[in-house]
Amino acid sequence: MAPVELPVEKWTGKIKEVKLGGNGRKSMVIGGETTLPFLKFEGVLPNKPVIAVEVQDAPPKDWPQALVSAYGDALKDPGEWAKKALSFGAEIIYLRLKSAHPEEGNTGAAEAKKAVAKVLEAVDVPVIVIGPEVPEKDNEVLVAASEVGKGQRLALGNCVEKNHRTIAATCIADGHVAIAKTPIEINLAKQLNILLCDVGLAADSIIMDPTTGSLGYGLEYTYSVMERLRIAGLMGDGMPSMPMLCDVGEESWRQKESRVTTGVPETWGDPAERAINWEIITAISLLNSGANIITLRHPKTIEFLKNSIAQLTQAG
Amino acid sequence: MALTGIEIYKFLPKTNCKKCNFPTCLAFAMKVAQKTVDVSVCPDLSPESKAALEAAGRPPIRLVTIGPDAKKVEVGNETVLFRHEKTFFHPPALMVRIKDNEPLESIEKTVAEVSSYSVERVGIDMAPNGFAIDNLSKDAGTFAKVAASVAGKSELPLVLMSTDPAAMEAALEKVGGNRPLIYGANAENWEKMAQLAAKYKCALAVIGKDGLDSLSELTEKITKAGVEDLVLAPNTANLSDSINTLTQLRRLAFKKAFKPLGYPVITFPGAASKSVEEEAILAAQQIGKYAGIIVLDHFTPALFYPLLTLRLNIYTDPQKHIQVTSAIYPIGSPKETSPVCVTTNFSLTYFSVAGELESSGFPAWLLVCDTEGLSVLTAWAAGKFDAERIAKAVKTLNLAEKISHQKIILPGKVAVLRGELEDELKGWDIMIGPPEAMDIGSYLKQMWKN
Numbered sequence: 001m002a003p004v005e006l007p008v009e010k011w012t013g014k015i016k017e018v019k020l021g022g023n024g025r026k027s028m029v030i031g032g033e034t035t036l037p038f039l040k041f042e043g044v045l046p047n048k049p050v051i052a053v054e055v056q057d058a059p060p061k062d063w064p065q066a067l068v069s070a071y072g073d074a075l076k077d078p079g080e081w082a083k084k085a086l087s088f089g090a091e092i093i094y095l096r097l098k099s100a101h102p103e104e105g106n107t108g109a110a111e112a113k114k115a116v117a118k119v120l121e122a123v124d125v126p127v128i129v130i131g132p133e134v135p136e137k138d139n140e141v142l143v144a145a146s147e148v149g150k151g152q153r154l155a156l157g158n159c160v161e162k163n164h165r166t167i168a169a170t171c172i173a174d175g176h177v178a179i180a181k182t183p184i185e186i187n188l189a190k191q192l193n194i195l196l197c198d199v200g201l202a203a204d205s206i207i208m209d210p211t212t213g214s215l216g217y218g219l220e221y222t223y224s225v226m227e228r229l230r231i232a233g234l235m236g237d238g239m240p241s242m243p244m245l246c247d248v249g250e251e252s253w254r255q256k257e258s259r260v261t262t263g264v265p266e267t268w269g270d271p272a273e274r275a276i277n278w279e280i281i282t283a284i285s286l287l288n289s290g291a292n293i294i295t296l297r298h299p300k301t302i303e304f305l306k307n308s309i310a311q312l313t314q315a316g
Numbered sequence: 317m318a319l320t321g322i323e324i325y326k327f328l329p330k331t332n333c334k335k336c337n338f339p340t341c342l343a344f345a346m347k348v349a350q351k352t353v354d355v356s357v358c359p360d361l362s363p364e365s366k367a368a369l370e371a372a373g374r375p376p377i378r379l380v381t382i383g384p385d386a387k388k389v390e391v392g393n394e395t396v397l398f399r400h401e402k403t404f405f406h407p408p409a410l411m412v413r414i415k416d417n418e419p420l421e422s423i424e425k426t427v428a429e430v431s432s433y434s435v436e437r438v439g440i441d442m443a444p445n446g447f448a449i450d451n452l453s454k455d456a457g458t459f460a461k462v463a464a465s466v467a468g469k470s471e472l473p474l475v476l477m478s479t480d481p482a483a484m485e486a487a488l489e490k491v492g493g494n495r496p497l498i499y500g501a502n503a504e505n506w507e508k509m510a511q512l513a514a515k516y517k518c519a520l521a522v523i524g525k526d527g528l529d530s531l532s533e534l535t536e537k538i539t540k541a542g543v544e545d546l547v548l549a550p551n552t553a554n555l556s557d558s559i560n561t562l563t564q565l566r567r568l569a570f571k572k573a574f575k576p577l578g579y580p581v582i583t584f585p586g587a588a589s590k591s592v593e594e595e596a597i598l599a600a601q602q603i604g605k606y607a608g609i610i611v612l613d614h615f616t617p618a619l620f621y622p623l624l625t626l627r628l629n630i631y632t633d634p635q636k637h638i639q640v641t642s643a644i645y646p647i648g649s650p651k652e653t654s655p656v657c658v659t660t661n662f663s664l665t666y667f668s669v670a671g672e673l674e675s676s677g678f679p680a681w682l683l684v685c686d687t688e689g690l691s692v693l694t695a696w697a698a699g700k701f702d703a704e705r706i707a708k709a710v711k712t713l714n715l716a717e718k719i720s721h722q723k724i725i726l727p728g729k730v731a732v733l734r735g736e737l738e739d740e741l742k743g744w745d746i747m748i749g750p751p752e753a754m755d756i757g758s759y760l761k762q763m764w765k766n
Contacts, residue, residue: 223604304591
């Protein structure tokens with residue numbers, strides 16, 4: 001009998017390659033794939049998805065015990081925290097300047113510079129800096145972060161429609177990448193990329209954050225929007241063909257299933273095991289729908305997902 | 317694969333005899349393609365054409381049923397590669413592997429645990445779907461005994477795992493009436509296994525780990541022997557083999573109308589995994605990409621609750637958003653002095669707001685209005701989230717009985733409703749919350765004294 005003819009799609013597009021790091025810092029490229037996630041029989045995946053581990057500029061007040069005990073005293077200092085994250089397997093540090101939030105301390109440019117400098121000093125992997133997600137404050141602290149990391153090709157976010165001009169300008173000036181975040185909607189994602197390119201940011205300096213819904217909390221919306229973005233990109237539309245980042249750590253660890261240890265149905269199972277499963281299942285689902293960077297928090301999750309990515313991307 | 321009118325036309329007599337009440341054969345063919353009339357209306361259709369049209373009209377992935385009617389699982393008959401194209405129809409069955417060489421006592425304990433397990437989410441009860449009994453003992457008597465014992469303790473569907481036809485027959489004699497899946501046929505035993513499948517009217521799994529060529533050769537032999545209800549067991553041992561092979565199978569069915577591999581797939585994510593987490597990762601991938609039956613080696617609630625949740629998420633119809641029942645939901649353990657937030661009954665909206673309230677540290681009441689499943693701004697624009705509806709919800713749900721104050725917090729995006737709502741709810745203080753759910757925590761910190 002004739003061999004089965006493999007059903008290969010002829011994609012005309014390609015996901016853009018975005019470089020992070022460099023200039024003394026380790027560098028890496030993400031994106032570049034010519035097929036849907038991990039379909040080796042069909043196309044090439046020149047750069048594997050990477051794991052970013054979250055570091056905050058101040059000890060987190062709302063982290064569950066499972067995470068606090070994993071990081072221990074390192075949580076007191078962003079530099080130490082970054083080193084710990086690296087020892088767990090982080091390929092990128094995702095630094096959240098949480099204390100710049102008006103409710104979390106309202107710190108400003110000076111403190112932001114200090115925190116970013118500490119992390120840049122402590123580790124040599126690429127760094128993503130995320131503001132408190134209040135557009136005015138984001139502008140203040142991200143511009144400060146941008147200056148400190150000038151030339152080291154950080155990624156700065158979140159860049160939303162409201163502040164895209166400021167973030168784009170600082171990325172252009174200091175050679176950084178913007179994290180363009182939109183609320184689980186394909187056209188808005190595309191639109192923000194167009195706006196960023198219109199103000200002069202190069203298309204290879206944008207990473208999309210389509211907004212992450214964790215398992216049980218909107219995962220399916222993120223999953224499908226990402227599949228649609230990826231398909232649109234592969235079909236040749238340049239504007240949604242940027243690599244994607246999913247903030248899995250934050251989203252899965254703030255849900256009740258990952259935090260609450262008592263007073264929930266017995267059918268939810270062991271809290272420690274459940275929390276890890278919540279994070280790994282959210283992560284693998286979003287990798288399969290096209291994530292190029294996933295943020296993670298728990299060391300066990302980092303280890304398992306790193307192995308999974310290796311399995312999915314090994315040659316042959 | 318649905319045929320086009322032109323493709324159907326080729327099979328018609330092309331006489332334009334009008335006996336079908338259509339002016340021409342082509343007009344008739346077009347109506348058949350739209351499924352407004354059945355092709356059998358044509359009285360002059362040759363038996364060969366009829367057979368060919370029926371074969372072409374078969375679903376690209378066959379629907380296979382396993383288990384007794386009360387708890388049966390149906391898998392296959394999917395129509396799309398991506399859930400956003402339409403929806404996925406038949407959620408994969410999540411089963412638990414039972415080793416027949418373990419003490420009967422511990423087997424019975426597992427069976428009792430699994431069959432009584434059920435967990436609720438957004439008003440939907442989720443549960444495991446059955447057991448795969450593995451003939452590790454290599455003994456026909458033991459296999460049959462364990463199968464009978466499991467079937468006696470649980471109505472859930474069974475997969476019988478043995479490549480020894482004698483052991484399979486011994487088990488089928490006991491439980492063949494429960495429509496188990498026979499796992500399975502391989503290049504050596506397929507004739508005998510196909511006979512058993514025919515005799516007991518059970519579906520047959522076809523095991524082919526050496527690629528799709530040999531797998532499709534085997535299914536062709538088996539279908540020629542008269543067994544049509546097949547399940548494929550290709551090599552899905554690791555994440556890469558699984559996503560590549562299962563994507564190929566689904567595309568072959570849809571894009572190439574390739575019949576020999578148009579069947580649902582069974583997977584065993586625990587088989588080559590070194591830990592329960594690795595098993596969870598592979599199972600999770602297979603829920604999204606594209607398994608029909610997933611047999612797990614471990615059963616713990618902490619594993620099944622997230623996997624069942626994922627299955628619910630992925631198999632939600634993207635065109636019909638899950639709605640939350642209009643009600644007052646307690647988040648944390650709210651008291652009569654706790655804040656009341658108002659939102660819509662679109663499930664994602666509900667989950668965003670509930671999640672933020674949960675992590676805000678403020679116990680609160682969440683008043684969910686019936687907006688027919690629309691999100692805040694969409695519902696407002698469509699007139700489904702206005703002052704009248706909110707006031708009605710406050711009154712019919714008896715909010716005043718739950719709280720000692722008269723304050724409600726509106727989503728910031730519908731701040732414009734405040735004036736009208738003050739008219740509708742005399743004496744109530746209408747507060748304007750933040751436009752985005754993520755800011756609820758900081759809003760409450762500022763605006764609400766515990």
